[in-house]
Amino acid sequence: MGARFVQALEQRQEALAATGPRDDDYDIPYSTIHAGVMRGGTALNIVPNLCEVDFEIRNIAEDDPETILAGIRADAETIAAPYRATFPEARITIDPVTAYPGLATPEDGAALALLRRITGRNDPAIKVAFGTEGGLFAQGLGISTAICGPGFMDQGHRPDEFVALDQLAECSRVLDNLLAILAEA
Numbered sequence: 001m002g003a004r005f006v007q008a009l010e011q012r013q014e015a016l017a018a019t020g021p022r023d024d025d026y027d028i029p030y031s032t033i034h035a036g037v038m039r040g041g042t043a044l045n046i047v048p049n050l051c052e053v054d055f056e057i058r059n060i061a062e063d064d065p066e067t068i069l070a071g072i073r074a075d076a077e078t079i080a081a082p083y084r085a086t087f088p089e090a091r092i093t094i095d096p097v098t099a100y101p102g103l104a105t106p107e108d109g110a111a112l113a114l115l116r117r118i119t120g121r122n123d124p125a126i127k128v129a130f131g132t133e134g135g136l137f138a139q140g141l142g143i144s145t146a147i148c149g150p151g152f153m154d155q156g157h158r159p160d161e162f163v164a165l166d167q168l169a170e171c172s173r174v175l176d177n178l179l180a181i182l183a184e185a
Contacts (some may be wrong), residue, residue, distance in 0.1 A: 002051030005092055008075035009055055012068070019063040023104075031059040031068060032129075046175035058131060058146075061102035068093070071088065085089055101135035102146060103127075115182075118177040120149075132175040136150050 013033040022029045032056060040051030059065045076092035083090035105112060105125055117124050125146065130153065138145040150171035151163035 001083065001092060002038060002040055002053055004039060004079045005053055005076060008079060009033050009035050009053075009072065012071060016063075016068070021060060021161055023060045023127065026060060027047065028127045029060070030106070031057065031065075032061040033057050033072075034067070034080065058129065059102050060106035060127075060133070063102070065101065069096075085154065100131050100133060101139045103132065103134040103138055103144050105138070105144070106132075108143040109146070112144075114178075114181075115146045115148055118174050118181060120177075130157075 010033075015029045016033065022032045035055040037054040038051065041048030046079075057065050057068050059068065064153065073094055076094060080090050080092045097175055104127070107125060113126055132147050134145045134147045137143045150167035152167075155162050
């Protein structure tokens with residue numbers, strides 16, 4: 001069942017890529033589903049009684065993760081149901097661990113205006129294909145939100161990740177500018 005579930009995730013991913021909402025401002029312009037870890041069984045000659053699949057949905061702001069998850073839950077039931085005639089306990093359960101909505105900050109938003117003021121730059125905003133709490137602030141609390149920070153994702157979340165010293169110095173300068181603006185208020 002675990003292998004079939006991973007196949008169902010892959011099919012959902014293919015459907016999102018082919019027909020789901022698109023936003024070409026992202027490196028990957030559609031929502032994605034990723035199965036990162038699969039564990040099950042204890043030995044080759046023992047029938048496993050459990051299989052765990054860790055997967056994630058990275059949705060663009062225009063896509064509803066709950067709708068995607070509802071489809072995945074339906075797939076899980078379709079996979080498990082035929083096994084119940086022989087194994088009544090057969091099931092696939094999905095236990096969300098974390099959730100954060102996609103972030104779509106408007107170019108004329110207050111957060112970008114402040115960020116441009118404290119950085120002294122007027123670069124166009126870019127969208128990132130990784131999760132942040134920014135969507136929670138924007139959608140959940142209605143707070144204008146932009147994500148920034150030292151470093152580059154090319155160096156993050158991989159072996160020997162790092163933030164260059166010049167990036168840390170720039171971050172310190174930007175934070176000093178923010179404190180100066182806040183002191184004026």
